[in-house]
Amino acid sequence: MFASRVISLLTVAALVAATFAAPAPVVEKRAACTNPLQRKAWQSLTDAEKKAYLDAELCLMWQKPSAGFPAAVSRFDDLVKAHQLQSDLVHQDAYFLPFHRLHMHAHELLLRTECGYKGAQPYWDETSDAGKFTSSEIFDAALGFGGDGTGTGNCIATGPFANYTLHTGPGYENTAHCIQRELSDRSSLASGQSYIDTCMAMGSFAQAWPCIELMPHSGGHGGVGGEMVNPISSPGDPLFYMHHTWLDRVWWLWQQEGLPARLKDFSGYTTPRKPATGWVNATLKDTLNMFGIIPNATVADVMDPLGELMCFEYIDP
Numbered sequence: 001m002f003a004s005r006v007i008s009l010l011t012v013a014a015l016v017a018a019t020f021a022a023p024a025p026v027v028e029k030r031a032a033c034t035n036p037l038q039r040k041a042w043q044s045l046t047d048a049e050k051k052a053y054l055d056a057e058l059c060l061m062w063q064k065p066s067a068g069f070p071a072a073v074s075r076f077d078d079l080v081k082a083h084q085l086q087s088d089l090v091h092q093d094a095y096f097l098p099f100h101r102l103h104m105h106a107h108e109l110l111l112r113t114e115c116g117y118k119g120a121q122p123y124w125d126e127t128s129d130a131g132k133f134t135s136s137e138i139f140d141a142a143l144g145f146g147g148d149g150t151g152t153g154n155c156i157a158t159g160p161f162a163n164y165t166l167h168t169g170p171g172y173e174n175t176a177h178c179i180q181r182e183l184s185d186r187s188s189l190a191s192g193q194s195y196i197d198t199c200m201a202m203g204s205f206a207q208a209w210p211c212i213e214l215m216p217h218s219g220g221h222g223g224v225g226g227e228m229v230n231p232i233s234s235p236g237d238p239l240f241y242m243h244h245t246w247l248d249r250v251w252w253l254w255q256q257e258g259l260p261a262r263l264k265d266f267s268g269y270t271t272p273r274k275p276a277t278g279w280v281n282a283t284l285k286d287t288l289n290m291f292g293i294i295p296n297a298t299v300a301d302v303m304d305p306l307g308e309l310m311c312f313e314y315i316d317p
């Protein structure tokens with residue numbers, strides 16, 4: 001169904017271009033993306049696909065850092081640092097969705113280029129687990145991300161990432177610590193379909209992003225708890241990438257309700273709080289900083305998942 005939508009969009013765009021000699025850029029850019037990576041729901045992956053992803057994540061966790069952050073010990077840490085060091089610039093403002101789209105892309109790219117992963121970044125279809133995270137198969141010890149935190153430290157004790165030591169976080173600190181979790185079915189209710197429906201009904205990006213950032217965004221963070229509930233160092237739990245890829249799909253589902261206009265619909269302030277000199281409006285030309293992990297990109301570069309920079313599509317659960 002998704003593929004046919006893309007094709008019909010291309011067809012319509014081509015017809016429009018032919019008839020009115022109207023904006024060709026959208027069509028030209030899309031021509032560069034002929035074989036999009038297929039981002040699938042975790043729940044619909046085969047066991048072999050799940051294992052390949054978990055193994056690749058472990059590879060990243062044991063890979064040497066290369067972005068030059070003094071505190072980073074692994075390549076995985078590099079990605080946590082990119083979030084930690086600018087968390088106050090990329091939350092509660094216009095950059096929230098674009099930055100996290102690029103961050104997911106960087107993670108996917110590193111898995112593929114540095115860890116031999118052949119697949120795409122999967123997403124966690126949290127909607128189907130809302131209100132009952134504790135029984136989600138994503139926490140499986142053998143073919144999942146391990147279970148809840150245990151003991152006084154809330155360290156995860158099962159699964160591939162048990163006993164892993166993070167060196168970035170918690171928060172702005174850089175201390176050796178375990179991956180913590182504190183699952184909450186109640187908080188996970190915020191991942192429910194009704195919240196997504198509310199955001200899907202928003203008529204502009206200016207309304208859609210704060211809606212998505214509030215709920216469903218808080219569902220995955222609060223529902224998993226521990227590292228994930230820390231707004232600064234949450235990428236320390238590998239589930240962060242499953243959660244934010246799901247949110248990115250929500251943004252893309254919203255964008256697809258108004259193509260091609262929503263490939264350019266971007267607005268909001270550059271900071272969460274008003275600077276002394278007054279609010280500044282964000283623009284499509286603004287830079288998203290990846291600290292050399294991958295090249296910086298502009299907001300415009302990430303507006304289209306099927307564009308030149310990235311080339312992926314979401315497969316329904």
Ligand SMILES: *[C@@H]1O[C@H](CO)[C@@H](O)[C@H](O)[C@H]1NC(C)=O
Nearest residue numbers: 157158159160161162163164
């Ligand atoms: C984690 O470490 C503890 C203590 O060394 C050990 O008993 C346990 O088996 C380890 N768990 C895993 C999943 O490796």
Ligand SMILES: *[C@@H]1O[C@H](CO)[C@@H](O)[C@H](O)[C@H]1NC(C)=O
Nearest residue numbers: 206267268269279280281282
């Ligand atoms: C910033 O954006 C708002 C809302 O779109 C608009 O009303 C305002 O004029 C813009 N400010 C500047 C300085 O462009």
Ligand SMILES: *[C@@H]1O[C@H](CO)[C@@H](O)[C@H](O)[C@H]1NC(C)=O
Nearest residue numbers: 287288289290291292295296
């Ligand atoms: C990336 O963006 C940041 C913030 O704008 C900037 O300081 C940095 O120099 C850029 N890096 C590169 C390699 O251009």
Ligand SMILES: [Cu+2]
Nearest residue numbers: 083091100231
């Ligand atoms: Cu974030």
